[in-house]
Amino acid sequence: MKLSKAVRVAAITAVSLLALTACGTNKSADTTTTKAKTDSNVTTEGFPVVKKEITMSMMAPNMGFAEYKDMLVLKDYAKKTGINWKYNTPPQADYATKLNLAFASQDLPDVIYASGTSVMTPANETTYGKQGLIVPLEGLLKKYAPNFYKLMQEDPNIKKSITTPDGHIYSLPMIQRGATSNWYLGPMWYNGAWLKKLGVTELPKTVDEFYDLMVRFKNEDPNGNGKKDEIPYADQKDFWSRTWIMSAFGMLSNDVQNNGDKVVYNPITKNYKAYLTFMNKMYKNGLLDKNTFTQSGDQLTAKLKNSQVGFAQGYGPGFNGETTPEQNAQNPMWQPLTSSVSKKAVLPGNPRINRGNFVITKNAKSPAAALRWVDYFYTPEGATFLGQGPENGIWHYETTADGDKAKVYNKGIDASNAGEATAKITPNYGTTPPMLAGEEMKDPYANTILEKKTDDPTGDVYSKFAISETEKKIDPYVRVPYPLVYLTNDEQDLVSPIANDLKTYVQQMEAKFITGVEPLANFDKFVSTIKGMNIDQYVKVYQDAYDRWNNAK
Incomplete structure (x- = not known):
């Protein structure tokens, strides 16, 4: 189905709404941040991002389409930035285990990329931050990630949703702003x-x-x-x-x-x-x-x-x-x-933020350089580059009848196989990279990829239809059920024993009530059972976490 990548990402984010975490403080990580501010090798605008080439290491999940070292986007971007990478990319199925082992042994790369909140959980963020294994980023963002910083200024919910209870930002998210980014899951x-x-x-x-x-x-x-x-x-x-x-x-x-x-x-x-x-x-x-x-x-x-x-x-x-x-x-x-x-x-509605996608570790040679490297992808231009690749990769320019320029897929690539072709040149396929996702490509599976100023006479009819339906039937009515919050360590300890039991019981009873196995006359008994599972305490934890999020400056 077209648009599947966009909505898959939306679903990933939606499932993560109630991800939990612990809190802590981290003086050693703060020292790392302060030291990074004086990195004289890092430029503050444009390309390259370093005055003298450097090599850093990255750990990321591999979706099985291509090796990161062979991806055209990453090779081309290394030339632009002056930063080369040594990649450690376990298969997605093994990635969480390998990453946990890396933290346990403290044999860490400079950067951990596109993990997503299911692997780099909110709890992991603050636990590893407290231990000094990852670097807090808030003091570096204005200078070395101005594009991301601007997005935070424009939408205060971003900062509120990625700042842990100890006041630190330990990871950068994927921010979704595409035509179907409000989808909570498939409609x-x-x-x-x-x-x-x-x-x-x-x-x-x-x-x-x-x-x-x-x-x-x-x-x-x-x-x-x-x-x-x-x-x-x-x-x-x-x-x-x-x-x-x-x-x-x-x-x-x-x-x-x-x-x-x-x-x-x-x-x-x-x-x-x-x-x-x-x-x-x-x-x-x-x-x-x-x-x-x-x-x-x-x-x-x-x-x-x-x-x-x-x-x-x-x-x-x-x-x-x-x-x-x-x-x-x-x-x-x-x-x-x-x-x-x-x-x-x-x-x-989808909160349109997927956390845990760019983490800088204590071993990073230059946190400032790493931030400069990733910041480009928080612009429409950079996100387009990450999503579509450079000219003559899978597309080229042609002049339209009215004299405008259009991006056209190369021979042998069309709407039916564009996803597979894209997956071979960029990590932005099946993962959740740190980027401004969706805004750059309103119709990513069209037979013709056109610049925003140009109408698309040959685009994918279904994609345009789904986008139009979304604008009329979803966008005007969405509300995020509950914001992306972090729980303190004590709150985590309180709700963890309750959460799984609640979920299992409610879903079992839902099926029984709907199919008639359990008479609806017993609904009050169902409610009483839930109240006996410390639901008041459970709700209070989420009320306190919501109040903290809502009152955050």
Whole structure:
């Protein structure tokens, strides 16, 4: 599916919303920062970034497309900057283990790159910072990372979200600003062929209208095969679509969210009961696939391809065996629904910050040079370079009929294989590099890559469709469920024993309530059980962390 990389990154970030950490202080790291300010070999603007060439070391995950040392973008950038790298790039599957061993042995590279918050967790950031293994960056940013510093000044949430309780910034993030960066995860889609068969021209706006449409999907043979084999709404066992349906009842996650300045735990609210009641009605009347909580993603995909499903969640529509951009663009994205307990449309939004992607260690020869090296990627120009590579890599310039210049893919590269070609020349594929992501390429999979000033007459129809749908149906309604926060060490100790038990219990009971295995009459008992799991303490921790984040200067 087109746009898959962009939304994959969005999903990574969304899953990380409640990442936790500990706090500490670090005098030895502060000394490193002060010393770095006097690095006379580092320039403060333009290229190269060092007056005399240096070689540094980098550890990063390898996605298996190419070795970092062979990537055209990195080779070309080394010439621009004067900084050469020795790469240690374990396969992604082994990366977390290898990085942990490096910290345990203190055999560290100068820079740790594109780890993402699932590996370079907030807890790791502050723990290693406290131990003096990584360098706090806040004192260097204004001078040596002015582009990133400017982004922080423009959006105070960035600084608030990457500053630990001890007041330090230990890593730089990926900042997402692309056309689909608000996606919390892949959206919901309607089967456009079914809508056309039933003459549906206006999509549902309330849960009641949605229910009625699902009934029509079930009973009116929209796939036209004369059989009652239609599945109005389907999902796989992870049930990712819950988040979108819950939003119709005013909830943005199945965990905590802040409503204004008050943090609530959604599963014990009346809104959550209303959600379960609606989904139980859907399941009981055959409108939700009976295998939703047990089937694999491959089993769901097979049903989608076989024209059996009318409504599903994903990074793009996959109905009826459709594969071309034109076909996929016929399947409309859903629009947010309202209900009796939530009169105003709202959707969960991605915080658009993925933390833990650029860490400078105690062994760095020049933290200032490392920051100058990465700072370029926080500009549209630098992000474009990281994402598309230099001229004559996978693209070249051609003159258009009106005399303008256009970037055109090289021979043998088009929308179908551009991702694979890109993955061989840049680390910006499947990872979360430190950069300003998305703003540089509104339509990264178009057959023609054009400068912003030029219209694109041959671009990918589906990508443009998905972007247009996002602007109309997602962007106006998003709200981040809960900000990216750090927990103190004591807070971490309090919530860790509670969190996993809560998640497991709530998801098990959700499936039981929806399928009718557990009667909804027992919802109050469910709430009582959760309250007995120290939920008040759990919410207080997140309320305190939210208050700290909200009041941060």
